[in-house]
Amino acid sequence: MKLMGSDINLDQGVYVDSMGAVLNPDMVEIENGGCVGRDALLFGHIYEGEEGKVKFGKIRVGEGGFVGSRAVVMPGVRVESWGNLSALSLAMKEEIIRSR
Template sequence: MAAAMKKNDAHKVTLERTLFQTLWATFAQPLLQTVLPHFLLGLVIYAPLNWTLYLKDAQKLPLHWLFPLFWVSSGCLAGLACVVAKWLLVGKKKEGEAVHIWSIGVFLDTTWQAFRTLVGSYFMEMTSGSIFFVLWMKLMGSEIELDQGAYVDSMGALLNPEMVEIERGDEGKVKFGKISIEEGGFVGSRAIAMPGVRVESGGCLSALSLAMKEEIVRSK
């Protein structure tokens, strides 16, 4: 019995951390998550920027005509660098996998998440719904076919790309439905009402809440 208790205690996950882990999380990790992603992005866009300036001087082209080409080319390279960083720093996660909160794996994951967020803001968010975004998701481990479109409103959905699986349902059709709000009904800020939802008189769909398809929000 005593041996079993010791074994269970050894595998118990706690929030305790060593002095080194505390110093790292307080000072080093924040710098790593801010400096390293911007440094990597700077390295990625260096070559396209030089190429753009070379075309400007060699072909005597106006710089403002070359900036869109620079942005697209550097954005694609940044997306590819994000994929490489994902597999080098994080690797493939398994469903149900558990790691210690202060482990090196979590530190590397948060560093990659910072770089992914930066790349998303720089370029990849703009491609959502296109084949470029689908290819980006697939290269990072998502199960999605290239002929499927995927619009992701929040980059938080790609925290763990390999856990994202998008299937084609209802033969790829988009179904529209009315949303009915009766007099005295209330829909809060950023609440989501799916097609067919009806908010009765006096009913309240609170802020940030979700009403599923054909749900009736009744008065209390």
């Protein structure tokens, strides 16, 4: 992912299991200690509206944030520091996943 343009701090404990798909890796940012589980789908763009215009949105996983296995993350989603998107969950466009 880093070689494809993602902003990832590999030397700061970021963990990414095998990815199901990363569409637009340049739109993904994972901070220190962030974790993305097995087969999670990170979508950096969607087609929206009747004309099917492409909309982009940066996906951010904050410090210690977690995206579970097989979760789906749409454009513009922000997993805040220590936030948790559970396995098999869907984070809709521009949703904010907060810590408790």
